[in-house]
Amino acid sequence: MATERILIIGSNGQIGLELAEALRKNYGSENVICSDVRKIENQLEPFETLDILDQNNLHQIVKKYHITQVYLLAALLSATAEKNPKFAWDLNMNGLFNVLDMAKEGLIKKVYWPSSIAVFGPTTPSVLTPQYTVMEPNTIYGISKQAGERYCEYYHQKYGVDVRSIRYPGLIGWKSAPGGGTTDYAVHIYHEALKQQSYECFLSAKTTLPMMYMEDAIRATLSIMEAPADQVKIRSSYNVAGISFNPEEIADSIRKHIPNFSISYKPDFRQTIADSWPQSINDAEAREHWGWKPNYDLDKMTQVMLENLSSPMEGG
Numbered sequence: 001m002a003t004e005r006i007l008i009i010g011s012n013g014q015i016g017l018e019l020a021e022a023l024r025k026n027y028g029s030e031n032v033i034c035s036d037v038r039k040i041e042n043q044l045e046p047f048e049t050l051d052i053l054d055q056n057n058l059h060q061i062v063k064k065y066h067i068t069q070v071y072l073l074a075a076l077l078s079a080t081a082e083k084n085p086k087f088a089w090d091l092n093m094n095g096l097f098n099v100l101d102m103a104k105e106g107l108i109k110k111v112y113w114p115s116s117i118a119v120f121g122p123t124t125p126s127v128l129t130p131q132y133t134v135m136e137p138n139t140i141y142g143i144s145k146q147a148g149e150r151y152c153e154y155y156h157q158k159y160g161v162d163v164r165s166i167r168y169p170g171l172i173g174w175k176s177a178p179g180g181g182t183t184d185y186a187v188h189i190y191h192e193a194l195k196q197q198s199y200e201c202f203l204s205a206k207t208t209l210p211m212m213y214m215e216d217a218i219r220a221t222l223s224i225m226e227a228p229a230d231q232v233k234i235r236s237s238y239n240v241a242g243i244s245f246n247p248e249e250i251a252d253s254i255r256k257h258i259p260n261f262s263i264s265y266k267p268d269f270r271q272t273i274a275d276s277w278p279q280s281i282n283d284a285e286a287r288e289h290w291g292w293k294p295n296y297d298l299d300k301m302t303q304v305m306l307e308n309l310s311s312p313m314e315g316g
């Protein structure tokens, strides 16, 4: 089998840090090139500083390392995007075009680009939202993800680009910090529970959203990328489900370990975003086509989050 040479764009974010670790295990550290607009402490190497909007630099890096696969993670997430909608559109769309166009020219063999449950909107059926349904997103983030999905499918059908995608729910992990989304509360709550046994939530008590433990998300990502091409029948993006819960329920789960934990609610602009998204996802197609199945439920995730965040190495 020819060696894969992988470029992660946006490698220093919440997903990138964990994905890089997993890809390095599977493909060898020297074959996984990390890149981001910002360098971090203990930066994984090889690393290249790259602004995804700089097409020339992207070309140079792809050539320099003989890249075969690109994981494009650089984007503005839902909450940050609402504060700067023009830039969010520019980054989320033109970043994707720069990568898809290189694949179209045959310079990259395979592309991974994540979509989100944000592609759904207030008119979408919100319980067990199916793969194919009404999609009228009303956030700039969701609009860019939906347009991105359409472009992925178009590049696949029209130019044969091997692009694969998952509509991630809100992702929760202990190894990295979330980067400006509406679901970020479900990571912050564990940190605050350990630090001060209380948390003020920016969503209301009953706001149920689809979520997923990061280990499941990384496994889903590697599964779809490693699946034979004919099993990846959907080239826009796949629904994948993990866990659905609301702030009250995650607080109850935390109380099984920290009985005096208290939560209060002060909804802000992110409440409107959350209210436009589904409560739960039907992922029948991902299960059938490439064998997707989540491993973590809420209590299992809470246990792992609290154990790891309270270890002296992590420091909560």
Ligand code: NAD
Pocket (backbone or CB within 6 Å): 009, 010, 011, 012, 013, 014, 015, 016, 035, 036, 037, 038, 050, 051, 052, 053, 072, 073, 074, 075, 076, 077, 091, 114, 115, 116, 117, 167, 168, 169, 170, 171, 172, 177, 178, 179, 180, 181, 183
């Ligand atoms: P993040 O914000 O944590 O990380 C994004 C990374 O991209 C950051 O390290 C940032 O420095 C980098 N970046 C920003 N602008 C860049 C540019 N111009 N060029 C290169 N790098 C740049 O985001 P994340 O949570 O890791 O999300 C990654 C992808 O997954 C995004 O497309 C996001 O929409 C999608 N997604 C994430 C979640 C989630 O819950 N984390 C859910 C659904 C979809």
Ligand code: AKB
Pocket (backbone or CB within 6 Å): 077, 078, 079, 115, 116, 117, 118, 141, 168, 169, 170, 171, 180, 181, 182, 183, 184
């Ligand atoms: C966000 O809240 O913006 C992300 C997402 C669900 O896409 N976590």
